[in-house]
Amino acid sequence: MTLEEIRTKINEIDDQLLPLLTARLDCGREVAAVKQKTGGPVLNPGREHEILDRMENRAGAYGREVRVIYAACMEASRSLQHRLLGSGEELRTLIQSAKDRLPSGGRIACQGAEGAYSHQAALRLFPEGELRFSHAFGDVFEALRQGTADFGILPVENSSAGSVTEVYDLILKYRFFIAAATTVKIDHCLAVPKGTRRGELKTVYSHPQALAQCSEYLNKNGLSAEPFSNTAAAAKMAAQQGGSIGVICSQQAAETYGLTILDRDIQNSHSNCTRFVAVCRDPVIPPDAQKISLCFSLPHTTGSLSGVLSRFAIHGLNLTKIESRPLADKNFEYDFYLDFSGNVHEADTLDLIAALYEELPRFSFLGNYRELEAAP
Template sequence: MELSDIRKEIDTIDEQLLPLFMKRMDCAKKVAEVKKRDGTPVFNPVREQEILDRISAKAGEYGGAARIVYNTIMSESRALQHSLLGAGKDLRQRISAAPKAPRRTTNVACLGGAGSYSHDVLQALYPQAEPSFFSRFSDIFRCVEQRQADLAVIPVENSSAGSVSEVYGLLMQYCFSIIAAKTLGVHHCLASRTGRIADIRCVRSKDIALMQCSQRLATLQLPLSEISSTSAAAELAEKDVGIAAVCSESAAQQHGLKILEPDIQNADNNATRFVVISKEMCIPDDAQKISLCFNVAHTTGSLNSVLSRFAAAGMNLTKIESRPIEGKDFEYDFYLDFTGNVHDPKVLELLCSLEDELPRFHFLGNYCEMK
């Protein structure tokens, strides 16, 4: 046979498959009516597992592929049923009631002190706010929880050093709303009080900043010591001539340090992404980024089933991060970012169906991503 002949055969088969798929989805609508009448949950994991096992066995050498195809079909069937049954009533209400902007931005918490990168972002986003400085991320989250600050600015990932793991753990623990995000170009300098490398006996900075400058720092052959923030390192360098700080130029100026070397980061395009967290949800009309955290059943294909829903809805995933669940063996929470706006019916239906279906689901926010 020629390739053209085989393709004609495939087209014929596809023409037979599509009406059957549509007929199956029509059956899903009938199922939703019955489940609504009887108060039956949409998701029946036992029945779905039985179907997948049977299909996989019957498909022989194509068992794995058939399992994926049928898993996707059933996932889309559930999504349709959730939509018809008005899933996610609580989430719909919270989104509908959310204001477009935070009610108060009087006090904003961040890591470090004056001249830290977090402080730079805070000033760019909320120039009139009074900053509250902290040396630990956990204290920042606790401050927002206790309403001692209206908002907080926290770093979540760096283009060179990766994610800030502690922050992701706290995001999932507190489930605050993310109301804005900003990416800041990060340019580290090496600074000291005297401005002479010969006087330096130790280089200090935050761990992730030391990682971002590892190549240049290795050539200095000096001890490296971690501290809570780049601005705290600058403060120590101001007090001790033997300490050099890896910090921003603004932090160096703030503490009267002389810059030994500018731009010592490994990559010229080094950047850190910061998010603004709030205890209350707010969603601007032009929001274009959505963040979620969720848990899936500890079964084969469960994560793929969730991710396929985003693909089917045409959503572009921009990040997925996993964190082990404390007290569980090899089970994980997932943090996910994707582009979209909750005022788009497709997006809202997807979120509401996942909230009703997943063991644990938190909508973290729909916000603007600023450069």
Template sequence: MDLTAVRARLDQIDTQLLDLFCERLRLAGDVAAAKAETGKAIFDPAREREKLFGVAKRTPEEYRPQATALFSLLMSMNKAEQQRILAAGKPDSISAQARASLQPVDEPFPATATVACQGVEGAYSQIAATRLFRTPGITYFGTFEGVCRAVRDGLCQYGVLPIENSTAGSVNAVYDLIAAYRFHIVRSIRVKIDHNLLAKPGTDLASIREVWSHEQALAQCADYLDSLGVRVHVCENTAQAASAVAQSERTDVAALSSRACAALYGLDVLASDVQDSDANYTRFVVISAEPQIFPGATRTSLMLTVSHEPGALYRVLERFFALDINIVKLESRPIPGRDFEFIFYFDLDCPVGSASLATLLDALDDVCERYWYFGSYTEVL
């Protein structure tokens, strides 16, 4: 059989496959209705296992991996369709809540707002806030929890918090607080972090015996600090370290901080850009007590847990693949007190108005133990 004939036969087979695939998805409505009536869960592991076993037994051995992968994906698509159908009439579904929080197309992200930040003037969170809002009214708090309480209690409309660093990874405490307070991410920005060694005027670099800063800044400059042979002291944030050095009577201490803090606190720059990596960025997010999705949102953030069993994470990833949703971040961390179980952070690249995202938001319950939808937003670069 020549190539033209082979391709013609493949086209015939593909047409049959497509027709059968569409019919299979249409039957998802009948399956969903039957399960809703009987109270059965969407995910039936015994049925799925039996189905895949039968597929493997009927498939020639050399094609078994491909066949089981294909049918696993088909079942995942079918389950997602069932979830979509069942959620369609529920006003409290995640997708319905997301649609309800969409702002009018002529309502841009606010230029002026009251904003809570952790730290003091000159902190990187303040730098992020002034880039996110044209004229923010900033109130400072000593802890991330303080920022969250201010937003929860209505003292500030928004909070700005660091959520991820390109070298140190996710800020787990912030993820946990967003989940605990049921906050929503409405914007994010990447800020280039350039650490500078700051000291009182007239101080010589050779006289420095101790460096103060936030623990992540100290970690990001570990090689440089090792070369100096200095001790380190952890502060709440980099700007607070600069303020403390300025107020200290010691002449052998310096701070790792932003260049803006040098002018702000009357310090000299002893060394510039001392971080170990030039590609050092921190992502900051804007949190809100109320769900808000502004026009043009393409980034979605989720946090979820899965059961401790083989294939648990695969079923989640398979659902993303089935819906053609791009994952731009996947990170895990252990769940305290639960051996070998993990929390997973996902950032997705998908327009907020897409049918795929709406389906996904209503189609995760059967493939994970629990998940949090943090919101859909625009990331400012």
């Protein structure tokens, strides 16, 4: 057979399959009507696995392929049932009650010190904010929990050094909401206390992410890297302590603490950026929000992650990040953090999130927010 003849045959088979597929979805609609009366759950894992195993065995050499096809059919049927039943009522209520505007001010908690990149992010998102600096990332979350801060500014990802895993662990622990995000251009400097000469310099202090971002420069110049809590905090320490030590920090931090800049723009990548998020206790969802963050765990079944991700593909939603983090009190069990493009005011998107809310363990909606690109 020629390729065109094979394609013609495929079209004929598809014409026969379509009525059967829509009839199967009609059955899903009828199942939803029954469950609305009985209150039964949409997801029945035992029933699904029984069908998948049976069809895989009957399909012979095409068993695996047929299993994938039937899994997609059942994902679609469940999605339809959730929509008809209005699943996730608690989540829908939470989203409907969210504030629709980010304030320009408030009490803003940042990790680090004045002049840090988090300081720049805070000023960009909250130009009238009352900034309060904390020593550790966990202190920012505790300030939110205790009500002494309205928003917390935290770095979550760098374009060259990757995720800030400690922050993701804290997001998954506290389950606060992300209200906004922004990207800050990173231009690292090598700075020293006044009077320190280049030849005296042996050790450089900074946040581990900044040290990783400038690893090529440090190696080339034979400088030893020492981790510190924050780039600006390292600059402040160097100014107070003096001596033959250096720091990697922003120009703003160097100038704030009176340090001498020896070299500028020393990061490995000259397009280096860090993404910061604003975290709060109650959801804020502006009408033009374009990014959604979720976290959840998965049942211990083969293909569970693939099944969840396929639902986003079915809805035409673009995943921008997925991060897995181990559960501290479990062996080889994980929470997943996920970002994707979308707006919860769109019915299809809200229906998907509500369905996942009903089906997935430890599910949390973490926010729908605007993300500002890096300032020029």
